[in-house]
Amino acid sequence: MTESNGSQRSVGDSPPRVDGTGKVTGAALYVDDLPVPGAWHGRTVRSTVPHGILRAIRLDADFDWSQVVVVTAEDIPGRNLITLIVDDQPALVPLGGTIRHVEEAVAVVVAPTRAAALEASRHVTLEVDALPSIHDLDAALAAAVRLHGDDNVQKRLEIHRDDADIDAVLAACDHVVEGVYTTGAQEQMYIETQGMVARWEDGRCHVVGSLQCPYYVHTALKPLLALGDDEVIVGQAVTGGGFGGKEEYPSMLAAHAALASLKTGRPVKLIYDRGEDIAVTTKRHPARVRHRLGLRADGTLVAADVDVLIDGGAYVTLSPVVLSRAILHATGPYRIPHVRVVGRSMATNTPPHGAFRGFGAPQTTFAYERQMAKAAVRVGMDPIAFRRHNLLRDGDTTATGQVLSGSVGSDAVVDALEQALEAEPPTPATRFGTLSAPVRRGRGLAVCFHGAGFTGSGEARLMGRATVAALPTGGFEVRSSSTDIGQGALTIFTQIAAQALGVDPVHVHIAQASTDRVPDSGPTVASRTCMVVGRVVEQAATALRERLETWGRSASSAAPAASTASTASAPPTAPTPAPGTAAGAGAHDVLALARRHLDQVGEVAETRTYEPPAGVAWDDDTYTGSAYPVFGWAACLVDLAVDEDSLEVTVERCLHAIDVGRAIHPRIVKGQIEGGTLQALGWALWESVPYADGRVANPSMTDCIIPTSSDAPELETILVEVPYAYGPHGAKGVGEIPMDGPAAAVASALEQALGVACDELPLLPEVLQRLVAQGGAASIGASS
Amino acid sequence: MKLRLTLNGTARQLDVHPMRRLLDVLRADLALTGSKEGCGEGECGACTVLIDGEPVNSCLVPVAQAADHEVVTVEHLADEALMSDVQAALVEFGGTQCGICTPGIAVCATVALEREPDASRERLRELLAGNLCRCTGYQLIIDALADAQAARAAAARGHGAERGTGHPGATAS
Known part of the structure; x- marks a missing residue:
């Protein structure tokens, strides 16, 4: 069957998911099962x-x-x-x-x-x-009702690239592009609602859940x-x-x-039933971003002044870190010498907003990529050429003063996008034929980056750990608290550990993520599971293999009396060994050594702790330094058609080129990108969470819609690999970046198609109708 | 009330309230937890089962309506084998991620491929439009079904062993 895979299958291949059979047969047990x-x-x-x-x-x-x-x-x-x-x-x-x-x-x-x-x-x-209660950003700012301090500001964060007077710098620019960009709440709409089981036994509380x-x-x-x-x-x-x-x-x-x-x-x-889940659990923060961009007549960016507001809701929860990621991405992957960014998270009487793929970056990415689209038009440059003119490259400095060094895929993703555009589109442009009226078409572009791993000093604080152990029953076990939530953690950890141990993946088992069985690897968030915890898994597995090999060489008879576990921290300075080198000694040897060790000495395990690469230093007080150990890079292009009467939008083409460092499992990576891309298209066009007096007004799947297979375009995904020296086999984070760019590409395509500024999300037909009416574009949306 | 039905090929007699949801009877009384509840209102398709070969949302079906009919759940798609060709293709092509929608997708896709063996990718998307997936963007699901379709067509022409894209589940059914 599908899991009897050969030993040659490992990093860089796409073997069947280790949890796939249980999931397609219905045998996998979710919490309610x-x-x-x-x-x-x-x-x-x-x-x-x-x-x-x-x-x-x-x-x-x-x-x-x-x-x-x-x-x-x-x-x-x-x-x-x-x-x-x-x-x-x-x-x-x-x-x-x-x-x-x-x-x-x-x-x-x-x-x-x-x-x-x-x-x-x-x-x-x-x-x-x-x-009295308040339910939106304006009411929170007015502070007639005070929920948090005197001004309802839960958190304020600022970035100042330099000491320049940003208003004076902007006043001296040839062009200033200004816009206000509003984005709505978005429901994660995982298909399994939240659930938990608790029981007490021997005075201890046992909890299992989703x-x-x-x-x-x-x-x-x-x-x-x-x-x-x-x-x-x-x-x-x-x-x-x-x-x-x-x-x-x-x-x-x-x-x-x-x-x-x-x-x-x-x-x-x-x-939870679905209605309760939609009504009460966290959503993507509604946001309003005011963005001023100054540039020279030749298209060179000079200054950015960005004001970011997010609606944190009734409690602080994760809003400070969402805000942090929002402002750290607010000026995008561009060289801009003068930057001021001010972010505020506001308290309202709304259920708290929280983490959703992208974690603040999609909101500010929407703003800056709409700005770039407008700026390119203003200076009369091709959208791709304009971005190339300003892109951050290796050795350039970001708004926080981080000098980019290695794995900078900015040009590579734009190159890949252009190459794909030069080739014939793989599918006919008119897929559905449901558009009855004359249509208008548009094309939109977005280029963006996304910091992988925790922000700032987060990874150094977390010190994520993972253990690889030889099992008494034979084979090896990986112990980490990184959970598989569909993104493939079980499978890629199996691949990474198997390759480092030099054994067939069938000999690697991933322990259930339970706090009595696994060390704290940090949370399963922030595009960090593969890049950060995967690297620690690789180091622990490598250490275990080396320990067994050393023991095997030195102890034909006399076994070392060492402790049975080691918790050393491997220095993070050495890049990952080349793929395949670990397997040189032969799979049988390591397996046999582990068995002999268990018989003669006892159990053996190695634990490693993540250490950020040298030179990653961040100052939380001044908001300067290396915001992230590395960035992913993406370029997205959307072609769409708008029905002139109904203003329904059909996405006809969506190309997404993303620099992932190295794809440990290309098919899983592709699936991650495509899932994130469709969530982004949904956020842009179809997904709406209206509130009425602080209560979600559409708490059902019937009303709170997400895209179906018929709504989705054929997604064209291009994996670009610019390896990251400190990720496992060069891999870096990919989970969130597909969420960032597509919405801006959609809005820019709609702006081109309809001739009106599209600066808010979601761009539902009724929103487009209002924008068209305001913009005075004749003969569009007339019958709706 | 007592009712009879054929469940996954076996005649069963149940003593249940006739208005209970078929989904609840399957999951709670019969321990067939492969069918999932995603919404409880017939939107997501995670609870899809077959009644006389017709895919239905079992969250909307009172169990009485299944009386004297034949019910097939995801647990029985492959008969005696571990996985059907459709299920194996979903695994092989990355058509399952978190997996909660997958049983419904597998049931619905099984019918789709039987009824419309020559369905285009666009038609496959329409046939699957009642089954929501939040993880995949649907691309790899459609890839999987297109491959299973091609494999069946090749097998029908007598070239089953020469599948270009062959996945290891091809021999499962």
Whole structure:
């Protein structure tokens, strides 16, 4: 079958996913598939107003509560907070406490069946003294209602490239291009809703769920439950997509499930239905970016002044780091000598916004690439030539003063895009024939970069660890907390470890990401799993093979009395060995050595800790230095057609060239890029999350749509490989960058097609109709 | 109420409330958890099963409607083999990522390829449009189905062993 692959298959090949068979046959167990004997089911009771003081929780006296347990803040044994960056969000609002958004959790009702829990939840009413509330950036800025400090600013961050007076510099430019770019919330819409199972055993709390970051949940549960490190065990079930949506919110579900299990003395399942999931979980931050760009008549960029506002929602959660990534990407992959960027995350009475693929960068990328499109028109240059004229290249300096050194794929991705354009398009341009009216066509371009790994000093702080061990049952096991959420972590770690060990991939097993079994590798976010943790896996596997080989050479009889585990940190200065060199000694040798070692000495494992490459220094106070260890680079081109009557848009062609460093598994990389690209097209054209008084107005899949296979164009993906010396085999992050560019390309194509500025997302037909009406373009959208 | 149906080739008698969702009966009573609930309102297709060969969203079907009919779930697509050719192609071509939509895709695609063996890529997209996937952008799913289609066509012409793009699942069904 598909998993009986040969030993030649490894890095750079595309073997079948190791988890593929279970997924296509239905055998894979997601959280709601896990058999949990005796489990009761939880349902969360939430506020009905966006802002107020909770006075009472009333249980309907006529309802039969004999088979229901109600969990409130009073049942929390420890600290009533969800630990994250700023500990401001309660797990359950206590009596007398402040409700800050309409979906805020107040109680959890627990009953023998899901239906009974839902029914019981309808018989709980809240008494709340309502307060005035604010729901958008303008209201937050006006600060008539103060939710955070005096000005509702949750976080303010600034970048100053130099001391120049940016207004004076702009005033002296030949051209100044100015625009305001607004983007809406976006729902991750993983097809598996969030879910968690908790149970207590021997005084320890065991949690399994749909999640990206087991140690985030672990960190949040310990103070909430007043338990120690070893008393909370958090594991990942097979997870049906995350895209950032399962980065931090699972801590909330885990808190509720654990408290419910504690009070009932039973295992508790807490599985959100789709309506609840859309309404309450985090979304991409709505944003407004004001961008001023100064340039010379010859098209040379001189200055950028960018003001970034994001709607953080009711609690701080991850907004400071989303804002950080937003401003660090705000001037794009271009040489601009004078830069000022100011970013603010604003508090509103909206459910907190959070991580979604791209993490702030898509919002600012939309702004700067729309600016570049306008600037090219202004100076009369071809869009590609204009970008080439200003692109960052090896040795250039970014807005934070980072000198780019190595793996700079800016030209390579533009070259690849141009080559693909010179070739014939692989599919006919008119795919669907559904456009009834005359159509207008447009072409849009976007070039962008995306910092891989944690921002600034993040990776140095995280010190992600991974272990590779020889198993008593034969073969090897990789232990890391990096989760497979569909992106292929299990498969690429198998490939990387197998190649470093010099064994067939069938001899490598990846341990379940459970905090009692794996070290903390850092979270599964920020395009870091392959590049950062993959490298640590490679180092641990290499160290284990070398240790076994050394032992084998020196100890035909006398085995070394060394400890059975090593936790040395390998210096990160040595580039990755060339592919294939590790396998030289022969697979049998390492496998046989491991078996002999187990028999004669005992278990053997190697753990390694990530160290950023030398020279990656970042100053959080001045926001200067190396913002990221390396960047990915991308060029995207969109051809589209707009129906003149209905203003429906059909994407006819979407080309995406992305520098991934090295593709460990080209097909998985292609799948990552294509999935991210379609999410970006969806964000640009179809996906809308309107709010009404702080509440999501379309909490269902029927109304909150994502693209279908019929909406999607044939996606043309070009993998460009400019190797990164400190990634495994040259690989660097790829998870997020496909999300960044396509929306700007779509908007620029629509601007070309319709002759009106398209500076907001999503560009729904009704939005286009308004823009066309405002822009006075005759004969378009007339009948709609 | 008691009802009879044929489930994955086996005659079964169930004692269930007639208005329970077929999806819940499959998952909770019969431990067939391959069919997934993504939305509960017939939008996402993750719960797709076959009733008399017709793909349906089992979250919208009261179990009574399956009485005296033949129900096939993802667990039975390959009969005795581990995977059907369609399932194997989805694995081989990267048509599954997080995998939560994959059972529904596999069920729907099985019918699509049987009914329209010559469907174009564009037609395949229409046939799959009731099954949402958030991971792949659909490209590799369509690639997988196109390959399975080509393999069947080649096998029908008697050239099954000479498949150009051959994937290892070709012999599975």
